[in-house]
Amino acid sequence: MNTPKISAGQLFALIILFVFGTAIAVNYGLDAKKDAWIAILLGTFSGCLLFMLFSYLYRQYPDLTLTCYTQRIMGKYVGWLLGMIFVLYFIYDAARDVRDAGELLNTSVYDATPIFVLNAVMLLAIAYVLDKGLYVLARLSEIFIVIIAASGIVGSILVFASRIIDLNNLLPVLEYGWKPILTTTYPSTFIFPFGEMLCFSMLFPLLKNPELQLKTGLLAIVLSGLALSYTIAIDIAVLGADISSRSIFALLTMVSKVNIADFLQRLDPIALFTMLIVDFFKIAMLYYAAVIGTADLFQVKPSRKLVVPVGCVILITSMSITGSFNEHLLEGKLSISNFQLMVVVGIPLLLAAVHLIRKYIGKGQSVDP
Amino acid sequence: MRFTTEESSLQGELPAIMEQLKLKLGNSPDLIMRHIRIASSPVVIAAVIYFEGLIDRQLVNDLVLCSSLSASSGDASPQDASAQERAYGLLFNHVSARGEASVVRTLDGVLEAVLSGCTVLIVDGIGEAISCSTKGGESRGIEEPTTQVVIRGPKDSFNESLSTNIALIRRRIKNPDLWLEKLKLGDKTRTDVAIMYMKHTVDDGLVEEVKRRLQRANLSVVLETGAIEEMIQDQTATFFPTIYNTERPDVIAANLLEGCVAILVDGTPFGLLAPTVFAQFFQSPDDYYYRFDVGIFLRILRYTCYLISLLLPSVYIAAITFHQDMVPTTLLISIASAREGIPFPAFIEAMLMELSFEVLREAGVRMPRAMGQAVSIVGALVLGQAAVQAGIVSTAMVIVVSITGIASFSTPAYNVAIAARLIRLFIMVLAATLGFYGILLGCIVLLAHMCSLQSFGVPYMAPFAPFRLIDQKDTILRMPRWPFIKRDRKIYEEQAAEPWLQQQKRSGSSDPAKGE
Numbered sequence: 001m002n003t004p005k006i007s008a009g010q011l012f013a014l015i016i017l018f019v020f021g022t023a024i025a026v027n028y029g030l031d032a033k034k035d036a037w038i039a040i041l042l043g044t045f046s047g048c049l050l051f052m053l054f055s056y057l058y059r060q061y062p063d064l065t066l067t068c069y070t071q072r073i074m075g076k077y078v079g080w081l082l083g084m085i086f087v088l089y090f091i092y093d094a095a096r097d098v099r100d101a102g103e104l105l106n107t108s109v110y111d112a113t114p115i116f117v118l119n120a121v122m123l124l125a126i127a128y129v130l131d132k133g134l135y136v137l138a139r140l141s142e143i144f145i146v147i148i149a150a151s152g153i154v155g156s157i158l159v160f161a162s163r164i165i166d167l168n169n170l171l172p173v174l175e176y177g178w179k180p181i182l183t184t185t186y187p188s189t190f191i192f193p194f195g196e197m198l199c200f201s202m203l204f205p206l207l208k209n210p211e212l213q214l215k216t217g218l219l220a221i222v223l224s225g226l227a228l229s230y231t232i233a234i235d236i237a238v239l240g241a242d243i244s245s246r247s248i249f250a251l252l253t254m255v256s257k258v259n260i261a262d263f264l265q266r267l268d269p270i271a272l273f274t275m276l277i278v279d280f281f282k283i284a285m286l287y288y289a290a291v292i293g294t295a296d297l298f299q300v301k302p303s304r305k306l307v308v309p310v311g312c313v314i315l316i317t318s319m320s321i322t323g324s325f326n327e328h329l330l331e332g333k334l335s336i337s338n339f340q341l342m343v344v345v346g347i348p349l350l351l352a353a354v355h356l357i358r359k360y361i362g363k364g365q366s367v368d369p
Numbered sequence: 370m371r372f373t374t375e376e377s378s379l380q381g382e383l384p385a386i387m388e389q390l391k392l393k394l395g396n397s398p399d400l401i402m403r404h405i406r407i408a409s410s411p412v413v414i415a416a417v418i419y420f421e422g423l424i425d426r427q428l429v430n431d432l433v434l435c436s437s438l439s440a441s442s443g444d445a446s447p448q449d450a451s452a453q454e455r456a457y458g459l460l461f462n463h464v465s466a467r468g469e470a471s472v473v474r475t476l477d478g479v480l481e482a483v484l485s486g487c488t489v490l491i492v493d494g495i496g497e498a499i500s501c502s503t504k505g506g507e508s509r510g511i512e513e514p515t516t517q518v519v520i521r522g523p524k525d526s527f528n529e530s531l532s533t534n535i536a537l538i539r540r541r542i543k544n545p546d547l548w549l550e551k552l553k554l555g556d557k558t559r560t561d562v563a564i565m566y567m568k569h570t571v572d573d574g575l576v577e578e579v580k581r582r583l584q585r586a587n588l589s590v591v592l593e594t595g596a597i598e599e600m601i602q603d604q605t606a607t608f609f610p611t612i613y614n615t616e617r618p619d620v621i622a623a624n625l626l627e628g629c630v631a632i633l634v635d636g637t638p639f640g641l642l643a644p645t646v647f648a649q650f651f652q653s654p655d656d657y658y659y660r661f662d663v664g665i666f667l668r669i670l671r672y673t674c675y676l677i678s679l680l681l682p683s684v685y686i687a688a689i690t691f692h693q694d695m696v697p698t699t700l701l702i703s704i705a706s707a708r709e710g711i712p713f714p715a716f717i718e719a720m721l722m723e724l725s726f727e728v729l730r731e732a733g734v735r736m737p738r739a740m741g742q743a744v745s746i747v748g749a750l751v752l753g754q755a756a757v758q759a760g761i762v763s764t765a766m767v768i769v770v771s772i773t774g775i776a777s778f779s780t781p782a783y784n785v786a787i788a789a790r791l792i793r794l795f796i797m798v799l800a801a802t803l804g805f806y807g808i809l810l811g812c813i814v815l816l817a818h819m820c821s822l823q824s825f826g827v828p829y830m831a832p833f834a835p836f837r838l839i840d841q842k843d844t845i846l847r848m849p850r851w852p853f854i855k856r857d858r859k860i861y862e863e864q865a866a867e868p869w870l871q872q873q874k875r876s877g878s879s880d881p882a883k884g885e
Binding site: 004007009010105109110113118121122124125128129132133136137139140142143263265266269273276277280 | 691692694695697803804805806807809810813814816817818820821828830833834835836
């Protein structure tokens with residue numbers, strides 16, 4: 001397929017939008033109470049390390065996607081199985097994010113619209129974009145990163161201008177010591193969203209300038225981590241740790257407090273749509289990874305053909321995944337500390353280890369086929 | 370009609386040839402045939418053939434005069450040549466001294482020459498004819514542009530004559546690099562089409578591609594550039610034009626200098642420019658003629674207006690139907706009181722008004738000038754005031770629709786504005802079913818669609834997506850001229866997605882993007 005490659009700037013925009021994804025919407029790291037922002041910074045730092053691991057693997061096989069080089073490293077059968085686990089993980093994660101978006105809309109505005117419809121429409125739009133090709137998504141991200149940045153800056157100014165920030169809410173720092181921060185960071189703020197960036201391993205072979213991949217990726221992660229940390233800190237400063245962690249979507253609650261001269265108020269729909277846009281990109285990336293992965297594993301030639309089937313699977317998964325939003329959140333916590341941790345950290349570490357071992361053993365023996 | 374393939378030669382008696390010609394043209398009375406004597410001692414007769422109205426009468430008379438004079442100025446003839454051949458040789462010399470002349474050997478050649486405005490001289494008994502370019506006839510003068518009006522800037526525009534249009538461009542770029550190629554398109558119309566470009570500035574692959582697509586187009590009728598545009602554009606399934614058209618020679622000149630290719634067609638004042646990007650449709654030539662700050666302001670205004678014309682009715686519908694809590698309370702109360710007693714939901718109301726506005730607009734374009742007042746009275750009174758008083762639509766809706774309508778007129782390019790009008794209806798449906806969520810997804814899909822478009826290999830949304838910082842100074846912004854003296858469109862080389870370009874690039878320069 002002759003599609004334009006992904007430039008470094010596009011990768012940057014995609015990563016930032018991806019990291020914001022649902023993290024900016026759901027109460028992210030608030031288990032660490034008022035020190036959530038520290039937990040996020042720690043998570044960002046660990047996320048950088050994890051990204052370096054992904055990059056290391058990519059560098060060994062610069063032309064291959066994650067599912068392809070897994071089969072190279074682990075052999076045909078085990079590799080295929082691990083690849084399948086990756087694909088299932090992408091589908092599951094995409095479904096979770098679709099559900100997040102649906103719940104977000106359902107609780108805030110569309111209380112009369114069935115979640116299924118909201119999810120289906122979202123997936124339909126994403127399927128359209130992916131059907132056009134990844135380069136279209138990448139170009140879209142370049143346009144939306146500007147919109148997101150602008151709304152972030154304007155939103156910040158409005159929040160500051162309406163004098164609702166009380167920095168005392170953030171003090172004292174480390175009231176309960178490091179323990180709650182560490183337990184929140186590992187695994188919660190670390191896996192989500194930085195561990196999920198595993199799906200970018202599926203698009204690295206499409207990069208125009210592979211040598212810029214690590215630098216761009218790390219820069220984007222650090223920037224988005226800082227922005228996330230800043231957002232959560234403002235949430236807490238405005239609402240207090242207690243209310244933030246108890247509200248369903250802290251950012252929405254925070255923004256709804258903005259009131260300037262009784263004219264600029266009720267900005268929460270704008271915040272809502274910002275969240276939806278970033279969520280759109282997160283779902284799209286995971287969805288794309290799932291499509292490409294499936295095409296790799298089952299040898300489907302134009303991977304476009306799988307856009308609709310995989311979309312249907314994601315849609316159904318998103319509906320059957322949980323019964324209620326609370327269950328959804330709880331399951332999220334559980335899956336992050338078990339299943340997701342294993343997939344995005346465990347398997348890549350294993351892959352790297354096996355690769356290194358094979359490299360050294362292979363040196364002594366004959367050339368690896 | 371392809372000219373008949375059976376090669377009928379010009380051998381034979383002159384009257385027989387004339388008869389044949391007349392037969393082929395169905396005795397059309399505007400075909401003029403004049404007989405002149407071009408040698409006297411043995412009398413040699415020549416026929417002058419042309420179409421009345423396609424030629425410059427002065428030129429033809431001149432030609433006829435000189436041809437008959439050539440008889441008297443005959444010099445000593447070589448013995449081996451017959452009287453006819455001698456006369457023919459003399460005649461050819463005279464004619465070619467007067468202007469562009471060529472030899473035609475078949476009847477079809479004669480027909481084609483005559484049809485494209487040449488005058489053909491056939492000498493009795495010689496197997497060939499002389500075709501002489503005497504193109505002329507009435508054409509509209511160079512007037513002010515009617516579709517792309519500027520306050521400051523050149524006031525000339527193209528007319529229907531290809532040679533005039535080419536001259537208008539040449540007058541602006543006095544540079545040997547400005548190259549011109551001509552071809553005939555359309556099996557039936559045999560229309561002259563000119564391709565213009567700046568050699569050395571333009572990408573050679575682009576010129577080749579334009580020519581290839583023109584040839585491939587296989588048109589039978591070319592009456593306007595629209596036919597060509599439709600056949601050579603990259604994607605057909607889109608609302609957006611991917612080829613720019615203009616009737617302003619200064620726009621064509623400016624874009625030629627940036628490395629575009631211009632396509633001019635005989636018989637229409639609209640020239641095409643390829644490749645183009647979305648941002649180009651929001652540039653008006655006078656952006657460059659004003660101060661840059663004014664230019665920037667006007668451009669931002671135009672983009673805003675485009676968004677308004679695309680989204681305003683949908684936003685109104687969504688706000689009224691789904692998101693009442695977003696509207697400030699006092700405003701909401703006044704809207705609600707205006708909507709009191711309106712029998713329709715906001716969506717139906719908006720559709721009614723939008724469609725009637727579209728009807729009004731179309732009627733405004735088509736109606737005879739003299740009826741203008743009647744339509745405006747009916748439009749303003751009946752659709753505005755009476756509809757509100759009758760309680761069919763609310764005042765708020767009238768305001769929304771009129772702002773939308775006015776905003777859509779501020780786009781400099783009509784074909785992009787019309788795309789917004791069409792898309793607006795779809796987004797209104799989305800707004801009515803899913804509120805702002807629908808609008809948001811609709812906009813994302815629309816943007817994705819626009820990002821997937823390309824114009825001769827150039828991404829349509831460049832330089833926004835793919836983003837190029839250097840080109841930002843002439844898109845939404847129009848930065849002052851001094852820093853961008855060396856402004857040229859390099860998007861073409863860097864971002865091209867078309868295979869022919871990539872191949873060319875790969876062979877031309879090292880391409881680090883490709884892995885081993």
